[in-house]
Amino acid sequence: METLAETISTINEATLKAIGTVQEQVLAFNREFAAALSKVELPSWLPAAEPTTNVPLDELTKQAFDFQAQRVAADKQFALDLVDIWTQSARKVATSPSPAK
Numbered sequence: 106m107e108t109l110a111e112t113i114s115t116i117n118e119a120t121l122k123a124i125g126t127v128q129e130q131v132l133a134f135n136r137e138f139a140a141a142l143s144k145v146e147l148p149s150w151l152p153a154a155e156p157t158t159n160v161p162l163d164e165l166t167k168q169a170f171d172f173q174a175q176r177v178a179a180d181k182q183f184a185l186d187l188v189d190i191w192t193q194s195a196r197k198v199a200t201s202p203s204p205a206k
Contacts, residue, residue: 107115147153
């Protein structure tokens with residue numbers, strides 16, 4: 106019989122695979138759609154959209170995910186510290202002698 110930790114690990118792995126599969130499908134769709142749009146010739150009377158500024162979207166995306174990674178690491182440490190505090194507290198309560206009556 107699997108332990109709770111093994112069950113959660115199995116579920117997490119399956120979830121990651123499912124999310125990866127969906128993301129790959131979304132990427133494939135976007136590649137195909139972008140390729141199809143690049144072949145469409147717009148009428149001359151339709152104004153072409155031009156960016157007003159040179160925004161480094163890839164750099165902004167990296168910064169956003171770096172921040173999220175730092176938050177996840179900090180949250181993980183916070184949760185581990187809480188677990189440590191309460192497991193130590195439980196050990197002390199369990200091992201402390203009972204008061205004599």
